[in-house]
Amino acid sequence: MKTKLVVCMAGLLVAAAVPLLAHHSFAAEYDANAKLTLKGTVTKVDWMNPHIWVYVDAKDEAGKMIHWQCEGGPPNTLTRNGWTKDALKIGDEVTIEGFRAKDGTNTCNSRSVTLPDGRRVFAGSADDNGPKARGEN
Amino acid sequence: MKNNLSVAAMAAVAMLATGVSFGQGPGVAGLESKAAKDLKGPAPRLPDGHPDFSGLWERPYTPDMTAYGRNQTPDQSLPDEPLKPGGRAGARPTKALPFTPAGKAAWDKYDAANGDYTGSCMPFGLTRSVNSPDPLQIMQNSQYLGLLFEQNTWFHTVRIGGEHAKNLTPTWFGDSVGKWDGDTLVIDTIGFNGRTRLDTNGHPHSAQMHVIERYSRPDYGHINYEITIDDPVTYTKPWKNTRVFTLRPDWQIMEYSCEENNKDFFEGHIKATGDPNDPKAGFTK
Numbered sequence: 001m002k003t004k005l006v007v008c009m010a011g012l013l014v015a016a017a018v019p020l021l022a023h024h025s026f027a028a029e030y031d032a033n034a035k036l037t038l039k040g041t042v043t044k045v046d047w048m049n050p051h052i053w054v055y056v057d058a059k060d061e062a063g064k065m066i067h068w069q070c071e072g073g074p075p076n077t078l079t080r081n082g083w084t085k086d087a088l089k090i091g092d093e094v095t096i097e098g099f100r101a102k103d104g105t106n107t108c109n110s111r112s113v114t115l116p117d118g119r120r121v122f123a124g125s126a127d128d129n130g131p132k133a134r135g136e137n
Numbered sequence: 138m139k140n141n142l143s144v145a146a147m148a149a150v151a152m153l154a155t156g157v158s159f160g161q162g163p164g165v166a167g168l169e170s171k172a173a174k175d176l177k178g179p180a181p182r183l184p185d186g187h188p189d190f191s192g193l194w195e196r197p198y199t200p201d202m203t204a205y206g207r208n209q210t211p212d213q214s215l216p217d218e219p220l221k222p223g224g225r226a227g228a229r230p231t232k233a234l235p236f237t238p239a240g241k242a243a244w245d246k247y248d249a250a251n252g253d254y255t256g257s258c259m260p261f262g263l264t265r266s267v268n269s270p271d272p273l274q275i276m277q278n279s280q281y282l283g284l285l286f287e288q289n290t291w292f293h294t295v296r297i298g299g300e301h302a303k304n305l306t307p308t309w310f311g312d313s314v315g316k317w318d319g320d321t322l323v324i325d326t327i328g329f330n331g332r333t334r335l336d337t338n339g340h341p342h343s344a345q346m347h348v349i350e351r352y353s354r355p356d357y358g359h360i361n362y363e364i365t366i367d368d369p370v371t372y373t374k375p376w377k378n379t380r381v382f383t384l385r386p387d388w389q390i391m392e393y394s395c396e397e398n399n400k401d402f403f404e405g406h407i408k409a410t411g412d413p414n415d416p417k418a419g420f421t422k
Contacts, residue, residue, distance in 0.1 A: 025200075025337060028249040028256070029407045048398035050258075071401070076271060076287065076391045101406055 026099075030109045034100040038068055038108070042092045047075050047085030052122065054088060054113060056096060070096050070110040072122045087121045088113070094121075176358025176384060183279055188320050188354045190275045190282065193390060194382040198270035200337035202366075203231040208381040215376060232376075234340065240371035243341040250408070253339070254332060257402050257409030258289065258395035260309035262333030263326060263348060264364065266291060273382070274390045282315060282322065282352075289395040295324050307344055309333060324350040335366065343370035358384045 026032070040058030052072040060066050072078070075085075088094065095114045101107035113121050181189045197208035203218070204211060217230035236244060255261055261269065269288035276283040282295035291310070299314040305328035312328040331344030346368040353361045360382040367375040401407045 025249040025253065028253060029401060046398055046400075049393050050395045050399060051401075053398070053400060069400075074271070074393070076393055079391065080388065103406055105404075105406065107404075107406055 026109065029101055029103075030099045031102050032099060034102075036098060036100050036108060038070070038094075038096040038098075040068070040094065040096075042088050042090055042094055043067070044090065045085055045088050049076070050074055052078065052085075054094070054096065054110060054122075056094060066106055068096075068106045068108060070098055070108040070113075072110050072113070078122055081123070083122055176356065176386075178357045180354035180357055183277070185279045187279070187317055188322070189277055190322070190352055190354055190360060191277045192275060192384045193386070193388050194273045194275060194360060195385045195388070196267070196270070196273055196362075196382045197380055199268035199378070199380065201231060202264070202268070202336045202338075202340060202364075202378045203234060205229045205231075208383070210379045212376045212378065234376060235373040237369070237371060237373055240341060240368075243371065244339070247334075247339040247341065249337075249339055252408040252410035253337075254334070254410060255337075256399075256407045258399055259409075260291060260333070261286075261288060262329070263293065263310045263313075264335045264342075264366075265333060265337070266293070266310070267350075267362075267364065268336050271393060272385065272388055272390055282324070285390060287390050287393050290393050295322075297322070301325075301327055307331070311346075311348065318351075321351050321353040324348075324352070326350070341371055342366065342368050345370050349375075360384075 038056055038058040040056040042054060043057055044053075044055040046053040046055075052075055054070045054072055056068045056070060057065050058068055093116050095112075095116075096108065096110045097112045097114075098108040098110040101109070110122075112123070115121065181191075183189045197206055199206065199209050202211065203215075211232040215232035215234065218233045220228065220230050234240075234244075255265065266284075266286045266288055267273070269286065271287035273287070274285040276285065280297055282297060284293045284295070286292065293310045293313065295313040295315045297315045297317075301312055301314060305312050307328055307330035309330060309332065311326040313324050313326040315322050315324045317323070326348040327346075329342070329344050329346050331342070331346075333342070334340060335342050346366065349365040349367065351361075351363040355361055362380040362382055363377055364379075365375050365377040366372065402409050
């Protein structure tokens with residue numbers, strides 16, 4: 001059954017120039033035309049190389065709970081930008097804006113992760129040739 | 138045998154106790170924090186008088202060696218590629234590489250979606266490691282330039298004043314020797330196994346590639362870097378790319394295990410191959 005996604009039409013924000021997919025191209029895995037916004041609860045954070053993963057349970061439009069996994073930046077770069085794995089805790093409510101994987105799984109590439117008070121965590125990603133990736137050129 | 142590297146390492150350990158930590162995690166000190174205030178000062182020199190490139194260097198991520206970007210410039214002698222319609226406003230054209238027919242065929246058939254060897258954490262190789270966004274720690278003495286790439290925790294050594302052996306076993310990173318041209322270290326690398334790509338975009342090269350790199354340090358805080366790709370199998374003439382590296386006295390190199398949680402690959406979201414005989418890999422021989 002296809003999950004209906006809330007499509008975010010607003011422009012995506014990219015804060016810091018955090019390289020996301022340094023070792024392989026964005027386009028090989030993710031669909032630049034399949035923007036999505038997930039609102040849900042953090043169930044796990046993998047703070048490991050080559051990329052962090054944030055696991056979120058989010059309801060689709062029909063109200064069904066879907067288990068998502070969203071790829072973030074590399075932990076070393078995030079550490080240098082002041083983040084730690086404790087920036088998100090299990091149970092935190094987040095909004096993830098990103099792009100869906102081409103293979104149709106509940107996998108996304110997160111371009112932003114936002115807490116309910118508007119604070120962004122693991123901010124930004126750049127230089128993976130993905131859409132709005134380059135904050136620096 | 139006198140080993141300046143071990144002396145430098147002991148000095149570094151001593152400085153750890155007095156360094157300043159910044160944005161690196163708790164309790165990690167900067168090795169060169171006491172020099173941080175004078176990044177425009179002269180470059181340090183080894184006891185033998187040659188420039189010392191040692192330090193932790195931030196480099197521009199270079200996914201496309203034909204493109205303009207921050208701290209990176211493609212070969213100005215090459216013609217521009219026509220701009221694609223619908224591209225980003227204000228985007229600069231990339232440079233058109235001088236492909237041989239075999240090189241053009243290798244480039245045209247490459248699609249990272251069919252498998253990028255780095256996706257399975259195979260060694261990036263020399264040029265893609267230099268292109269990587271993660272820091273590079275250089276440790277140098279009179280005999281060796283040691284390149285410690287944070288990307289996948291790979292290292293590569295350059296024998297300063299050395300020569301290539303006659304029967305090299307081809308490798309991912311090649312065999313590098315260096316010689317001084319004034320204050321510029323010129324590094325010559327051959328012996329590639331042909332299983333790598335020049336950059337993330339996948340520009341091809343053959344096992345016959347010859348890479349020439351030039352390192353100079355105009356001031357304490359910067360390295361000027363130039364790389365020339367000389368590969369008559371793939372390109373009709375040599376072409377180059379230049380960069381500026383920036384010293385980061387506030388950073389420490391960190392471990393980077395590509396393999397420890399490579400979900401993209403082991404869950405099958407991406408294809409990856411290190412097999413040069415895989416037709417989908419599209420390697421030039």
